[in-house]
Amino acid sequence: MNYNISKDFAINLDENDNLRSYQEKFYFPLKKNGEKHIYLCGNSLGLQSKNTNGFIQQELEDWKNLGVEGHLHARNPWLPYHEFLSESYSKIVGAKKSEVVAMNTLSVNLHLMMVSFYLPTKKRFKVIMEADAFPSDIYAIESHIKHHNINPSQAIIRLKPRENESNIRTKDLKKIIDNNGDEIALIILGGVNYYTGQVFDMQEITKLGHDKGIKVGFDLAHAVGNISLSLHNWNVDFAVWCSYKYLNSGPGSVGGVFIHERYHKSNLNRFAGWWGHNKLSRFKMPETFNPIKTAEGWQLSNPPILSLAAIRASLSIFDEVGMDALVEKSKQLTSYLVFLLENIQSDRISIITPKKRGCQISIRVKNGNRELFDKLTLNGVIADWREPDVIRIAPVPLYNSYYDVYSFYKILEEIL
Numbered sequence: 001m002n003y004n005i006s007k008d009f010a011i012n013l014d015e016n017d018n019l020r021s022y023q024e025k026f027y028f029p030l031k032k033n034g035e036k037h038i039y040l041c042g043n044s045l046g047l048q049s050k051n052t053n054g055f056i057q058q059e060l061e062d063w064k065n066l067g068v069e070g071h072l073h074a075r076n077p078w079l080p081y082h083e084f085l086s087e088s089y090s091k092i093v094g095a096k097k098s099e100v101v102a103m104n105t106l107s108v109n110l111h112l113m114m115v116s117f118y119l120p121t122k123k124r125f126k127v128i129m130e131a132d133a134f135p136s137d138i139y140a141i142e143s144h145i146k147h148h149n150i151n152p153s154q155a156i157i158r159l160k161p162r163e164n165e166s167n168i169r170t171k172d173l174k175k176i177i178d179n180n181g182d183e184i185a186l187i188i189l190g191g192v193n194y195y196t197g198q199v200f201d202m203q204e205i206t207k208l209g210h211d212k213g214i215k216v217g218f219d220l221a222h223a224v225g226n227i228s229l230s231l232h233n234w235n236v237d238f239a240v241w242c243s244y245k246y247l248n249s250g251p252g253s254v255g256g257v258f259i260h261e262r263y264h265k266s267n268l269n270r271f272a273g274w275w276g277h278n279k280l281s282r283f284k285m286p287e288t289f290n291p292i293k294t295a296e297g298w299q300l301s302n303p304p305i306l307s308l309a310a311i312r313a314s315l316s317i318f319d320e321v322g323m324d325a326l327v328e329k330s331k332q333l334t335s336y337l338v339f340l341l342e343n344i345q346s347d348r349i350s351i352i353t354p355k356k357r358g359c360q361i362s363i364r365v366k367n368g369n370r371e372l373f374d375k376l377t378l379n380g381v382i383a384d385w386r387e388p389d390v391i392r393i394a395p396v397p398l399y400n401s402y403y404d405v406y407s408f409y410k411i412l413e414e415i416l
């Protein structure tokens with residue numbers, strides 16, 4: 001599309017946007033004067049959809065009226081409640097329904113998956129991860145390595161961009177695998193790097209790993225609900241995600257995991273809990289753990305229903321819209337944003353997000369000068385600053401408009 005920098009152009013794009021009506025289905029934080037903030041931070045915390053309240057109220061009512069009976073007799077019985085999310089989750093990550101389950105939060109799930117998929121031996125004990133991985137992932141992975149009495153500095157291979165580049169090349173990963181493949185136990189990368197917004201070639205990376213007998217998992221915190229995923233067909237071993245970023249399910253809400261079906265009947269090591277036990281005998285309280293032969297077999301506890309209710313509210317919107325339509329608008333929104341940013345004549349900012357991206361654009365600020373970000377905030381833009389020098393901007397296709405992008409550009413241009 002040929003973009004131009006006029007305000008009318010943005011308005012016209014909004015008028016032709018098939019997903020436009022969804023903007024009305026979300027609450028936007030308001031400024032003191034009652035105007036909406038320009039919210040470009042869905043990569044950090046998604047907005048509340050207006051149907052969330054109703055979904056949570058239903059469970060509060062059933063709890064109020066039924067007490068413990070709600071496990072079986074609530075309108076949406078709590079006993080199988082997590083199952084109500086599986087189909088939507090499976091569509092979003094490209095999996096079979098049996099391969100996904102809503103449970104825990106991301107860091108917890110990463111630990112559980114490491115228990116099953118990081119099985120170091122004397123010879124094969126290394127882990128490949130992003131040099132700038134999200135800190136929680138670094139802590140979790142290091143702690144597992146130490147748990148196996150291995151020194152993390154000898155086990156972790158940190159994948160870096162080349163000098164003067166911002167993104168990781170699959171080629172460089174391949175070289176590491178070619179040279180050290182026999183020593184590597186696990187590759188764990190973000191589907192989308194949280195800092196640069198780079199989308200990894202998950203299919204290619206999984207294949208490269210598997211060819212050398214390496215397990216491959218992804219942290220989809222910034223990928224789920226943002227980009228097209230086909231975890232099953234890509235043969236990914238496992239993946240974990242949270243639901244409060246692009247999936248708009250509220251602060252700290254329950255996340256999810258994907259475990260490829262080839263492991264469901266295996267006797268992979270795992271940490272167990274009663275919710276992962278065979279449903280037919282769970283309440284007979286047997287002493288021997290007999291796992292459900294699906295991803296559900298990795299559950300530990302009975303889950304927080306109020307949180308799952310918020311996720312269901314959000315997923316009902318994703319079911320309606322579908323990832324294809326979201327991805328299509330996302331591409332338009334970000335190319336438009338990039339076009340506008342490139343139009344600004346200033347050496348104070350540069351875009352570090354590559355073409356293979358979701359809806360996040362990371363803007364590197366010269367000398368890590370945070371003042372620019374603070375001024376954006378003062379002017380009503382909600383975005384986020386990541387040390388040492390990046391502003392992350394995420395126009396979310398579900399609820400952001402082209403006019404939001406345009407308004408952000410105008411404010412940034414004026415500050416610069």
Ligand SMILES: *Cc1c(COP(=O)(O)O)cnc(C)c1O
Nearest residue numbers: 105106107134136194219221242
């Ligand atoms: C947001 C995020 C997390 C958050 O982990 P929680 O356990 O949900 O607090 C973890 N990893 C990445 C890459 C993230 O972006």
